[in-house]
Amino acid sequence: MQVKLLDIDKSFGSNQVLKKASFELNSGEIHALMGENGAGKSTLMKILTGLYTCDNGKIYVDDQIVNYSHPNEAEKAGIVFIHQELNVIPDLTVEENMFLCKEITTKFGIVHKNKMKKEAQEILNKLGVDINPSDKLSDLSVGKQQMVEIAKALMVDAKVLIMDEPTAALTIAETEILFNVIRDLKSKGVSIVYISHRMEEIFSLCDRITILRDGQYVAVKEIANSTMQDIVKLMIGREIGDRFPKDNNITNEVALEVKSLNKGKIIKNVSFKVNKGEILGVSGLMGAGRTEIMQAIFGMQALDNGEIYIEGESVSINNPLQAKQLGIGFITEDRKVEGLLLEYSIRENISLPNLKNISNKYGVINFKKEKELSNQGSDNFKIRSSGIEQSTGGLSGGNQQKVVFAKWVASNPRILILDEPTRGVDIGAKKEIYNIMNELTKAGVAIIMVSSELPEIIGMSDRVAVIHEGKLAGIINRENITEENIMTLATGGSL
Structure with missing residues (x-):
């Protein structure tokens, strides 16, 4: 699936968040979307998936103009957004969260708990995480809750997967598992939009990168032909110098x-x-x-x-x-x-x-x-x-x-x-x-x-x-x- 967002404008009151922002995603690529906090990355993806409507601009999916009115509509079309902030209900179990509004029922309309539990376990096994579908969400670590969110997305036959800071709460081992899943999805033709501030991840995982600054499109770069310094300068408009400016101020007290x-x-x-x-x-x-x-x-x-x-x-x-x-x-x-x-x-x-x-x-x-x-x-x-x-x-x-x-x-x-x-x-x-x-x-x-x-x-x-x-x-x-x-x-x- 190919996606194009062209000249997107979006304002919230007097605050203009996006100004002719553009983004293009090819089929079967992992495409990073980067910019400073408030640059408009998440807003642009929320417009794509119908959570927000744009003030101006056009959205194309496989060369057809689309305007999704709700994230469910985008999801039915194969575009799934895994948000940075967890979209889970803590008091429900893993299985109940995964099948919320998608419950499997018998011909009599009764929820088929065993079948749901089995399918949930199969998806969690695919992710390689040790999570019991019967566990309550509130009893899981933030990292495991994030893996449940990813598992929910894998339940849908996604053609485009948008991940907003997906590794922020994951362990090193969980991150490597996620990367393997992402690479496997790419090999099957799934397109990934990867939003992250972790440079090392971007350079090890992604094919291309689009940079936004102050709500505007700045550039798209091939990862293979870029350096971290190039990307940082495009993001913030200046050289940043040493990433870790450590001073030695330790005393004996x-x-x-x-x-x-x-x-x-x-x-x-x-x-x-x-x-x-x-x-x-x-x-x-x-x-x-x-x-x-x-x-x-x-x-x-x-x-x-x-x-x-x-x-x-x-x-x-x-x-x-x-x-x-x-x-x-x-x-x-x-x-x-x-x-x-x-x-x-x-x-x-x-x-x-x-x-x-x-x-x-x-x-x-x-x-x-x-x-x-x-x-x-x-x-x-x-x-x-x-x-x-x-x-x-x-x-x-x-x-x-x-x-x-x-x-x-x-x-x-x-x-x-x-x-x-x-x-x-x-x-x-x-x-x-x-x-x-x-x-x-x-x-x-x-x-x-x-x-x-x-x-x-x-x-x-x-x-x-x-x-x-x-x-x-x-x-x-x-x-x-x-x-x-x-x-x-x-x-x-x-x-």
């Missing part, structure tokens, strides 16, 4: 120390220190307990036992409010559920954890201070929006992540925990976040960075703590931080 943290089978006797001005990377396979350890430090999970010290003083942290009062900030992995109030404005989200700093002694908010704080955060992180009064739910995923960063940086933390800080963020915005991290460490802030992106861990960490099955497998010093060493410890080996 300990900011945070944890001793013998335990929680059931999830956290097992974990001890480590992080110094002022240090970036301690935390790596490990998905499900190893990285996030749970951070949540326990921040008071989101109750420990069975263990000790926490801040600047040498023993502290008791039973909830996030106590953690914040002690100077700990936490940028969580799931920005939509735990990081933001999507129906609230950028201003309200940034000011929420900082009300004490912008209110008088009677608790009345000084709106001038609130506006200044929010504008400063928006400017520092270059949040693309119509202004600080825009709802965060209307922002792109990457710009939502910037709002989460802005609100916690504004709280002036002594210790900042980052859980997947650049997930779904474009390469230019990543550089901005890394520069902010350097500024924070220069001011003596201790940073703990949990990340599944090994280049990020290797490029930005002073030391790396590797977690394996709830235990600290080891800590790697700067001079020995390599992918091989990290993966050896992450998979239960020793150095």
